[in-house]
Amino acid sequence: MRSTEVCVVGAGPAGSAAAIRLAQLGHRVLLVERGGPGRAPAAESLPPSALPGLEQLGVRAAVEAAGFLRPRGSLVEWDGAAREVDGGGAAGFQVERARLDELLREAAMAAGAGLRRPAAVRSIEHDAGAWRLRLADGETLEAQAVVDARGRRAGAALRPPTAALCAEWQGANACAGHGRVQALREAWVWAAPLPDGRCSVAVFADAARMAALGGPGRAAFYDEAVARAGLLDPVLRHARRGPLRVRDASARRHPTPADERGLLRVGEAACALDPLSSQGLACALRQGVQAAACLHTALVRPADAAWAWTFHRDQVLRASRRHEALAAGFYRAAAARFDEAFWVARAGPADDAAVPPPPPPRSWPALDARLCIAPLARWQLEPVLDGDWVRPSPALVHPGLDAPFAFWCGRPARDWLQPLDATPPLPALLERWRALCGEALAGSLWQHLWRQGLIVSAG
Ligand SMILES: Cc1cc2nc3c(=O)[nH]c(=O)nc-3n(C[C@H](O)[C@H](O)[C@H](O)COP(=O)(O)OP(=O)(O)OC[C@H]3O[C@@H](n4cnc5c(N)ncnc54)[C@H](O)[C@@H]3O)c2cc1C
Structure with missing residues (x-):
């Protein structure tokens, strides 16, 4: 039986990111990937928000040199008018998924991780203090810890549930590489061109309805939706469609992202985001990196393991809820426009305990008003990521915040909030903060904490 310290199952973005970081942190890692046909869609949008994660993994330069299209934003037609939605100034990527996954796998091996590919894991069981993974070829692997990234x-x-009907088109016009998104009466469409004339086009529709339609009915539904999507016309006018594949595109959340015996679920194995957010890849990379820090902590500092499991659970839940709130806004906007079952059924809250609603606008306090921390806020120990370790740190929690306030600009929350014990007026508070982080960041911290209701007028 082959044995390793950490076995990472699945070499998609989440699994490879975890393997890279674990290997960089000095752990013995085996990445197991079943291989097989490339996944649909062939192209996906990687937003600029993923750049820091790519940098941290040491793959940014390789991804930038891979020749992916670098659009500055997407073309979106959601409320009746087409508009360009930019990525906040920075360019993202229109990645070819097979190539991105290959770059990440190569980086994992360069960092020191082993790779078994093709090798499908059939079962993962905990037995006598170790994890045993049975492979399809009959072999068994033993590991101290597992990252499930399947x-x-x-x-x-x-x-x-939502189904994505996906097809590749040949001979498409890359049109500056813009991804395109359009809401239709009973579905939405999304297109991502590649520089070689291929273009991935998915139609997102109700999964139960698509199952009932059967193959020919689905193909007719897909073709009609694409024909109705005016935004795709300049891209697909002379292109030819390939075969249709159906994928689950429902937002899902695993009930146990962390098993305290040493198994963490990451990426879509932990929480599958609604593709409307276009953040699945960035989130998978981020979770892989965070999970590596959690396992590193649990393996090297077992006294902090419980904090590490809690941190991972909290991060998965918060990411899932934030993206659900974002997706719900899009569904509501389309439901107001079309009033169709597809939109209306998805426009309600997705969660029993959703993200706190945005606070009502508050007028700014008078300049001489004394300020203090809101009475509902309280300090408690929360797990925080400090470099490569998860550790407990005092943080302020408040019903208006979807995450505890633990750090800002690399300094603990106490450094920022302690001055409020003296109920200072705003100019004095800002002066203290400016000395720590400069004018602009002090201003944005103030606006954030005041808007969320964490700071109030004293008395
Ligand atoms: C139609 C559609 C369009 C999308 N578009 C975008 C987009 O534009 N931008 C974006 O950011 N996100 C998009 N997403 C989401 C994105 O695809 C996912 O967020 C991302 O792939 C998650 O990465 P992952 O590593 O968690 O999972 P995956 O990428 O699914 O990787 C899982 C890996 O595990 C392997 N595996 C599975 N089972 C086993 C096993 N038993 N043994 C060994 N290996 C196994 C698989 O072969 C695979 O390599 C889209 C999703 C859909 C459905």
Whole structure:
């Protein structure tokens, strides 16, 4: 039986990111990937928000040199008018998924991780203090800890299930590489061109309805939706469609992202985001990196293991809820426009305990008003990521915040909030903060904490 310290199952973005970081942190890692046909869609949008994660993994330069299209934003037609939605100034990527996954796998091996590919894991069981993974070829692997990164797998759908009908088109016009998104009466369409004339086009529709239609009915539904999507016309006018594949595109959340015996679920195995957010890849990379820090902590500082498991659970839940809130806003906007079952059924809250609603606007306090921390806020120990370690740190929690306030600009929350014990007026508070982080950041911290209701007028 082959044995390793950490076995990472699944070499998609989440699994490879975890393997890279664990290997960089000095752990013995084996990445196991079943291989097989490339996943649909062939192209996906990687937003600029993923750049820091790529940098941290040491793959940014390789991804930038891979020749992916670098659009500055996407073309979106959601409320009746087409507009360009930019990525906040920075360019993202229109990645070819097979190539991105290959770059990440290569980086994992360069960092020192082993790779078994093709090798499908059939079962993962905990027995006599170790994890045993049975492979399809009959071999068994033993590991002290496991990262389960097998992709969209488990957990109930958070809204009525959605299916993505995906096809590649040949001979498409890359049109500056813009991804295109358009809401239709009973579906939405999304297109991502590649520089070689291929273009991935997916139609997102109700999964139960698509299952009932059967193959020919689905193909007719897909073709009609694409024909109705005016935004795709300049891209697909002379292109030819390839075969259709159906994928689950429902937002899901696994009930147990962390098993305290040493198994963490990451990426879509932990929470599958609604593709409307276009953040699945960035989130998978981020979770892989965070999970590596959690396992590193649990393996090297077992006294902090419980904090590490809690941190991972909290991060998965918060990411899932934030993206659900974002997706719900898009569904509501389309429901107001079309009033169709597809949109209306998805426009409600997806969660029993959703993200706190945005606070009502508050007028700014008078300049001489004395300020203090809101009476509902309280200090408690929360797990925080400090470099490569998870450790407990005092943080302020408040019903208006979806995450505890533990750090800002690399300094603990106490450094920022302690001055409020003296109930200073705003100019004095800002002066203290400016000395720590400069004018602009002090201003944005003030606006954030005041808007969320964490700071109030004293008395
Ligand atoms: C139609 C559609 C369009 C999308 N578009 C975008 C987009 O534009 N931008 C974006 O950011 N996100 C997009 N997403 C989401 C994105 O695809 C996912 O967020 C991302 O792939 C998650 O990465 P992952 O590593 O968690 O899972 P995956 O990428 O699914 O990787 C899982 C890996 O595990 C392997 N595996 C599975 N089972 C086993 C096993 N038993 N043994 C060994 N290996 C196994 C698989 O082969 C695979 O390599 C889209 C999703 C859909 C459905």
